[in-house]
Amino acid sequence: MPKILSETQIEQFRRDGCVFPIRVMPEAEALEIRSTLQHYESKSGGPLGGDLRHKTHLLFPWLADLVRNSRIVDAIEDLYGPNLLCWTTNFFIKEASNPAFVSWHQDSTYWGLSRPDVVTAWVALTPSNHANGAMTFIPGTHLSDQLEHRDTFAKNNLLTRGQEVAVDVDESKAVTIELRPGEISLHHVRLVHGSPANPSNDRRIGFAIRYIPTNVSQVAGEDSATLVRGVDTFHHFAPEPRPTADMQPDFVALHRQITERNAQILYRGTQVKSYNDPKALPDRAA
Ligand code: NI
Numbered sequence: 001m002p003k004i005l006s007e008t009q010i011e012q013f014r015r016d017g018c019v020f021p022i023r024v025m026p027e028a029e030a031l032e033i034r035s036t037l038q039h040y041e042s043k044s045g046g047p048l049g050g051d052l053r054h055k056t057h058l059l060f061p062w063l064a065d066l067v068r069n070s071r072i073v074d075a076i077e078d079l080y081g082p083n084l085l086c087w088t089t090n091f092f093i094k095e096a097s098n099p100a101f102v103s104w105h106q107d108s109t110y111w112g113l114s115r116p117d118v119v120t121a122w123v124a125l126t127p128s129n130h131a132n133g134a135m136t137f138i139p140g141t142h143l144s145d146q147l148e149h150r151d152t153f154a155k156n157n158l159l160t161r162g163q164e165v166a167v168d169v170d171e172s173k174a175v176t177i178e179l180r181p182g183e184i185s186l187h188h189v190r191l192v193h194g195s196p197a198n199p200s201n202d203r204r205i206g207f208a209i210r211y212i213p214t215n216v217s218q219v220a221g222e223d224s225a226t227l228v229r230g231v232d233t234f235h236h237f238a239p240e241p242r243p244t245a246d247m248q249p250d251f252v253a254l255h256r257q258i259t260e261r262n263a264q265i266l267y268r269g270t271q272v273k274s275y276n277d278p279k280a281l282p283d284r285a286a
Contacts, residue, residue, distance in 0.1 A: 003074035017142030020185030024071040030182035034125040051259040051275040083214040083230035092206040094198035103164035104194040112220030118189035124179035125205040133198035142188035
């Protein structure tokens with residue numbers, strides 16, 4: 001028996017590569033997380049940038065809780081079984097009236113993971129819709145193999161390399177993922193997806209949590225992950241500790257070390273050495 005997804009939703013994920021919306025918390029609770037983030041941003045002098053957008057759950061207890069949210073993890077368990085790691089997290093923040101966009105891509109392209117058993121829970125912390133640059137996808141494309149991508153390093157592209165699929169995408173088939181705060185979408189690592197800019201007068205904030213079953217491994221270097229359910233008998237990833245306060249110095253140091261190693265995997269074969277490299281724009285993700 002599935003824990004939270006209906007048979008229809010599981011079927012939809014298998015067929016389309018994406019299922020949404022799934023409510024995982026009341027709207028007010030998601031907006032509370034947004035205020036907590038913005039309180040930190042105003043205290044620290046600006047929007048989260050560089051490596052702080054990645055694996056942010058190692059720096060803040062309220063995000064460490066979010067990656068372990070039982071409704072989210074139940075949904076992942078319905079798809080990938082009871083032993084689960086959170087491999088990484090990425091903030092996708094599109095500021096108001098901002099040209100930042102995401103080109104058509106498959107997440108699997110540079111992640112270095114051994115198998116395409118990877119699912120993203122994209123948590124809406126603001127509304128995400130047609131008006132503010134919501135994610136769009138092409139149903140069924142997750143059934144294709146790894147497609148060839150080209151790196152564009154295009155200005156305003158939120159992806160690490162501005163990578164885009166090198167084949168034509170039939171945009172007439174695109175579906176927009178509209179979410180309210182506290183809802184998530186789940187998408188498969190091979191799904192072709194992207195998103196336009198946010199022309200609206202408010203920020204659009206999504207927190208992408210990447211989950212894998214414990215039998216997936218990293219083939220492009222040393223890596224670590226957070227066990228969120230069950231047991232890890234494979235030990236493919238070094239275990240990550242859980243923070244108990246915002247930006248504890250030892251966690252900041254560990255996070256820096258982990259994200260630098262992570263960036264070396266994602267940027268392998270390029271000139272870029274870390275998320276804080278000037279060639280890696282400050283708001284880039286994944
Ligand atoms: Ni993506």
